Amino acid sequence: MSKTIDPIPFARPFIGAEEEEAVLRVLRSGWLTTGTEALSFEKEFAAFLSRERQDEIHALAVNSATSGLHLALEACGVGPGDIVVTSTYTFTATAEVVRYLGAHVVFVDVKVGTYLMDPDSLERTLERLSQGLPAYSPRQSGRDPAMGYGPTGKVKAIIPVHVAGLACDMDRIVSLAHKYGAQVIEDAAHSFPSRLADGRWVGLLGDIGVFSFYATKTITTGEGGMVVTHNKDVANHISVMRSHGIDRSIWNRYTDTKASWKYAVVAPGYKYNMPDVLAAIGRIQLGRAFDLLEMRRHIAERYNQGFSSVPELIVPPSGIENAWHLYPLRLADFSDSAARDRFIELLQNQGIGVSVHFIPLHTMPYYADLYHFSESDFPNAMDTFIRTVSLPIWPGMTEEQIDRVIETVMKTIGQLKG
Numbered sequence: 001m002s003k004t005i006d007p008i009p010f011a012r013p014f015i016g017a018e019e020e021e022a023v024l025r026v027l028r029s030g031w032l033t034t035g036t037e038a039l040s041f042e043k044e045f046a047a048f049l050s051r052e053r054q055d056e057i058h059a060l061a062v063n064s065a066t067s068g069l070h071l072a073l074e075a076c077g078v079g080p081g082d083i084v085v086t087s088t089y090t091f092t093a094t095a096e097v098v099r100y101l102g103a104h105v106v107f108v109d110v111k112v113g114t115y116l117m118d119p120d121s122l123e124r125t126l127e128r129l130s131q132g133l134p135a136y137s138p139r140q141s142g143r144d145p146a147m148g149y150g151p152t153g154k155v156k157a158i159i160p161v162h163v164a165g166l167a168c169d170m171d172r173i174v175s176l177a178h179k180y181g182a183q184v185i186e187d188a189a190h191s192f193p194s195r196l197a198d199g200r201w202v203g204l205l206g207d208i209g210v211f212s213f214y215a216t217k218t219i220t221t222g223e224g225g226m227v228v229t230h231n232k233d234v235a236n237h238i239s240v241m242r243s244h245g246i247d248r249s250i251w252n253r254y255t256d257t258k259a260s261w262k263y264a265v266v267a268p269g270y271k272y273n274m275p276d277v278l279a280a281i282g283r284i285q286l287g288r289a290f291d292l293l294e295m296r297r298h299i300a301e302r303y304n305q306g307f308s309s310v311p312e313l314i315v316p317p318s319g320i321e322n323a324w325h326l327y328p329l330r331l332a333d334f335s336d337s338a339a340r341d342r343f344i345e346l347l348q349n350q351g352i353g354v355s356v357h358f359i360p361l362h363t364m365p366y367y368a369d370l371y372h373f374s375e376s377d378f379p380n381a382m383d384t385f386i387r388t389v390s391l392p393i394w395p396g397m398t399e400e401q402i403d404r405v406i407e408t409v410m411k412t413i414g415q416l417k418g
C-alpha cells in the first residue's frame with residue numbers, strides 16, 4: 001500500500017488569532033460596514049507606503065481591486081470610444097473594467113522572459129494610434145500600415161501589470177505616457193509590497209495604483225483592494241464615486257454634525273466601499289506584511305537554490321524587492337502547452353497544487369471575437385504562457401513541504417525527459 005501524503009495547496013491565507021479577534025470586535029461594535037476601521041486601515045496603509053519618504057499619499061479602501069481599477073479609469077476620464085492599453089498577459093479584471101466604461105482595450109506584448117509589458121511594443125502601439133492608424137500592424141509584412149486591425153482612438157490610460165510582484169519598466173512606461181498624453185494606472189494586485197532598487201514603492205510610480213486583498217493575494221481581507229495616489233483631487237473624486245457619487249463634503253462645509261442625514265449626489269457613482277469587518281482583517285494583515293513577505297522570500301530562495309542545477313528550469317528574474325505573490329517557473333524545453341499540461345497533471349497527481357499565470361487575454365473567446373485576434377498576435381506572451389507554471393508560495397509552508405515541492409518538480413522533470 002502506498003503511503004498517502006497530505007496535498008500541498010497552491011495558495012493558503014495566513015490568518016491568526018489577531019484577525020479572529022479583530023473581526024469579533026467589529027461584529028460586537030454595532031457597526032459592520034464602512035466606518036472607523038476602514039478609515040484607520042486607509043491611514044495605516046498610507047503611512048506604510050510613506051514611512052521612509054515624506055510624500056503625501058492618499059489611500060482609498062475598496063471592495064476589490066477590480067472596483068479600484070474601474071474607479072481609477074473613471075477618474076482618468078475614460079469613456080466610450082477611448083482606448084486603454086494594457087498587456088495581454090494579465091487577469092481578466094485588468095481589461096474588463098475598460099469595457100465597463102465603453103472604451104476599447106488595446107493589448108501589447110510582454111518582454112521575453114519577464115512576464116511584463118514590453119515598452120518597445122507599447123511605444124509602437126502608441127505611435128500607431130497617435131497617427132490615427134488601427135492599433136495593430138498588418139499581419140503580413142509588406143502591406144500598407146493602414147491595413148492593420150483593431151480599434152482606433154485616443155489613448156487615455158495605460159495599465160502596466162506587475163505580474164507576480166515583479167516591477168514593470170515604469171520609467172520608460174511613464175515617460176511614454178507623458179509623451180503621448182496618457183495617464184498610468186498600475187495594476188499592483190500582486191505587488192504589496194514590492195519596491196525598486198532605489199526604494200520607490202510599486203503602486204506609486206504612475207498616476208494611480210491599485211492593490212488587491214483577494215483571498216490568495218499577499219495580504220488579504222477575503223475580498224478587497226486599495227487605491228493609492230499622490231493626487232488629492234483624484235483621491236477626492238474616487239472617494240465620492242466609490243460610494244454612490246455622494247459628496248458629503250458639500251453639506252459638511254455648511255452644517256454641523258447634527259445634519260448628517262443630508263447629502264448631495266453629484267454623479268451616478270458605484271457601491272465599492274470596504275466594510276469594517278474586512279478592514280479590521282486588513283489592518284492586522286498590514287501589520288504582518290513584512291513578516292509574511294519574509295516567509296515568501298525564504299520559500300523563493302529555497303526554490304531558486306533547489307532548481308539552480310537544472311539549466312532548463314528558469315527561475316523568476318531578480319533585481320527588485322519582489323513581493324513574491326507568485327513563483328513562476330519557466331521550463332525552457334517545453335515547446336507546446338501539451339508538455340506544460342502534462343507536467344501540471346503529474347505534479348497535481350503527486351499532491352502539489354500548481355497554477356498558470358496567465359492565460360493571455362487575447363486568446364479568450366470574448367477578446368478574440370471582439371478584436372479578431374489569432375494566438376500568434378502576441379508571440380512573447382504565448383511563449384511565456386506555454387512554458388510557465390506557478391508553484392505554491394504561501395506563508396506557513398513548512399520546510400518539509402518546500403522540500404517536497406522541489407523534489408517533486410525535479411523528479412517530474414526527469415520523468416518527462418526520460
Ligand SMILES: *Cc1c(COP(=O)(O)O)cnc(C)c1O
Nearest residue numbers: 064065066091093189212213214
Ligand atoms: C487578483 C487580480 C486582480 C483583481 O483583484 P480583485 O481584488 O480580486 O478584484 C486584478 N489584476 C490582477 C493581475 C490580479 O491578479
